[in-house]
Amino acid sequence: MDTKGIIIWIVFIIICAAIIFFSRKIKRETEEEGIETTGVISRIVDEGGIDAVDFRYYVIYRTMDGEEIEGMISNPASGLMEGQQVRIKYHPKYKQNARLI
Secondary structure, eight states, X not given: OOXXXXXXXXXXXXXXXHHHHHHHHHHHHHHHHOEEEEEEEEEEEEOSOXXXXXXXXXXXXXXXXXXXXXXXXXXXXXXXXXXXXXXXXXXXXXXXXXXEO
8 A cells, every 4th residue: 555545544543533532531421411392293304315214313402591402312222103292302512513411
């Protein structure tokens, strides 16, 4: 492998590490400092295409300051249905990313 290929791999690994680090940081901060509330599953989107199953679950909820948010659930459970009420936790800094509790 030439120098250019090695540099591309190093950049790719650094980007992946940064994404993983940031995702874990958001999860940890939400678990430690998150605010619990009730939301409603607003939509379920199949982004997997023909050969794959990849659902995105969205929930609408109100923040403590009264703002209505539609955020994606970062830890969805099977069996969720649109219109279903769920207990979630969100971080005031990362409002668009809710977690089921």
